Amino acid sequence: MSIRVRFAPSPTGDLHVGGARTALFNWLMARKSGGTFILRVEDTDGARNTAEAAAGIIKGMRWLGLDWDEGPEAGGDCGPYFQSQRKDIYDAYFKKLEDVGRTYAEADGAMRFKFSRTAITVHDLVCGDVTFAPTEEPDMTIRRPDGSYIFHFVNVVDDIEMRMTHVIRGEDHLSNTWKHIDLFNAFGATPPTYVHIPLILNPDGTKMSKRDEGSAIEHSYMNAGFLPAAVFNYLCMLGWTPKSESEKLSREELTALFDADAIHSSNAKFDLKKALWFNAQYLRELSPADLLQHARPFLTAKGLIWTDDTLAAAAVHSVREKVSLLTELPEWVHYFFREDYPFEADVVTKLKAKPENAGLLKAAAEHLAQSTEWTEQSVHDAVEAAAKALSVKPGAMMPLLRFALSGQSRGPGVTTIAHLIGKEKTLARIQRALSEVLGA
RNA sequence: GACCCCUUCGUCUAGCGGUUAGGACACAUCCCUUUCACGGAUGCGACACGAGUUCGAUUCUCGUAGGGGUCGCCA
Incomplete structure (x- = not known):
């Protein structure tokens, strides 16, 4: 059976390194095996989801070169790929649960799923078999009074409907996975193989969030002068060590070397210095023309203009070993482009x-x-x-x-x-x- | 409070019973050099703690501590 994996972000904000790396590992898994990578937008929370955020996530993924085979802008047999457009499917699945007597209503109309309250084991490629004792938690709500559905429910329904073979996601989901398996079982479906990857932490060990340095792909990387290949490479090294002499590996090499079993089970702290080192490595091996291509928006943003691309390319190329970010280029080459440069x-x-x-x-x-x-x-x-x-x-x-x-x-x-x-x-x-x- | 995951240099990590515990980033020094860099060389620097298993534990088991996560009509 061909491997089918998905990245399922909720569009509540920008694409973050954690999400980007989750997408990355899913992508590697699919590309390595010739399987299918699906992008599914989990926008069931009308109050917090925005179209801008969804567009931003797509933009970030495109920048990183994480193309998807099914999903927004790509289509596919299992659409629509926005959960906000899949209510009919959820209603049908909810009916199945009702038919087997696993649901009941709250006073306000919210619907809960009756847990099996048996021991449930999660088979995880990274964490091994993790067994949860019969729960004492209250049954979980799966449908709001307004008829919209909750994450755990739609996530499982879509993983069944979209025939996912593996679920690669952050370790923060591990503790809830037994609930998902309970649902799979209630539907008579076979759960996918799970791969819970370690989290990316701030240098001080706290959980990385939106405001933290190096967190947002667009702000901290795209606009900060990183090359996508460098970010791609660095993110891979957070939580996974390819069996290779070098750490600097191309997209193709990483794809060939990818092995979900080798993903670590401990969290990793983000290291900006090392990310910069990777970027510097990639920067200096670019041809003059390619370097200029990447540098162009950063040069023009500083008001530098030119007519001779060959000369401009030679100029940026001449300082390629002195910078680690594209944003540093203008200050190193501005005098190539103007005669009124200041004397420091x-x-x-x-x-x-x-x-x-x-x-x-x-x-x-x-x-x-x-x-x-x-x-x-x-x-x-x-x-x-x-x-x-x-x-x-x-x-x-x-x-x-x-x-x-x-x-x-x-x-x-x-x-x-x-x-x-x-x-x-x-x-x-x-x-x-x-x-x-x-x-x- | 309950449950789950984790624990090797400052950071990312190699290691899968016997190693001078290896590499990368960072840092320091030296070399190279018209500057800044690059590059080269060297140095600094770690098995959280305590029991147990074993002839022998970084490696296996248990405990403790510490870190992270989950327990929503967020995802």
């Missing part, structure tokens, strides 16, 4: 510190002006010749040129900057530094 305060101080700096810059400009070709090597040679003429080391001249060409004290190689912006701008920038900063 410490740069001004350093330039003014020694009176001979003006002479050094002028000499560099003169030698550079004589260059007939304009490559990184020719720039380097010209600077070296200028240094030699004044009996100083090239190392004394390079920082000054960096200040003049970028206004900053850090960045890619000076020769790289000069080469990319061209001879004309290089000479003009040196002149500007001489006149504006040194008054020469």
Whole structure:
């Protein structure tokens, strides 16, 4: 039998790392086995669910590359995939329960499910067999007075209707799973295999919630300059260790290595530093064109404009090893795109510190002006010749040129900057530094 | 209060009776270097505690402590 798994979020807010990783593991399970991944929106709580939240969750999943085979925008044989549109199905199932005498009404019209009150064992791939003694809890409400149904009921009905073979979800559901199995049994259906995955905690060990750092996919990752591949990879490492030499693994490798049995049973704390490290790894192996593609919205958001994509790509590529987030790119490359870049305060101080700096810059400009070709090597040679003429080391001249060409004290190689912006701008920038900063 | 899950360096983890307890992130130092980084090297650093089983426990069992979760007409 082909594996069928689902991610069943309730659209009460943004997609969160916990939910994203649950979706991720479900996706991996399906893709690994050639099975089916279903997205089902559990919007039975009319008061708290919003269409915006549902759209946000879909947006986040698309960004992470978690495509679904059945669900909103994808269709499928088991639809509709919004629980708010499945009332007829729930009514029919509720009738089945009534027919076997497992329901009864409260005074206000709410309907409860009569528990079997027998010992129930959950077979879980992560937690093993977990047996719950006959319950002493009150029977659970499954239908509200207004006729709408409660989570436990619709969740089970849909898992039956959609023929789920495995239920991969957060460990916070484990304690309620016996209720679900009780329902499966009442319907005469076979429960799926459960996989309760550990929770993701804040660095201080508390449960991660909406407001916490690194929690919301769109806010903390998409808009913060993460690459989806990096987030995908990092999230996988929280609660699962692939049998592999490296931790840095592609989507394809993770899919091939995925093994639900190997998922851990202990919770993991979120580590932003490590997430950043993963992102830096992915960032630096992007081609110039791909890097620019990802960086584009972050550059334009800072008002940087350009006409030559090749040049812009080379610019961002030249600093790819210096950043761990796309949002850091603009401050590292802005001077490639404009001539009115500011001179940082410490740069001004350093330039003014020694009176001979003006002479050094002028000499560099003169030698550079004589260059007939304009490559990184020719720039380097010209600077070296200028240094030699004044009996100083090239190392004394390079920082000054960096200040003049970028206004900053850090960045890619000076020769790289000069080469990319061209001879004309290089000479003009040196002149500007001489006149504006040194008054020469 | 009851029930469920969990417990190895600061963090993510390897380990599945005998290991100098390994790796990654972070941190520190050094090397490389025109800056910042990258990279390389080294260092720092853990089996929660107590019983038991065993020739021998990080590993198996029980207990304690600690952490997390659940017990809704939320999902």
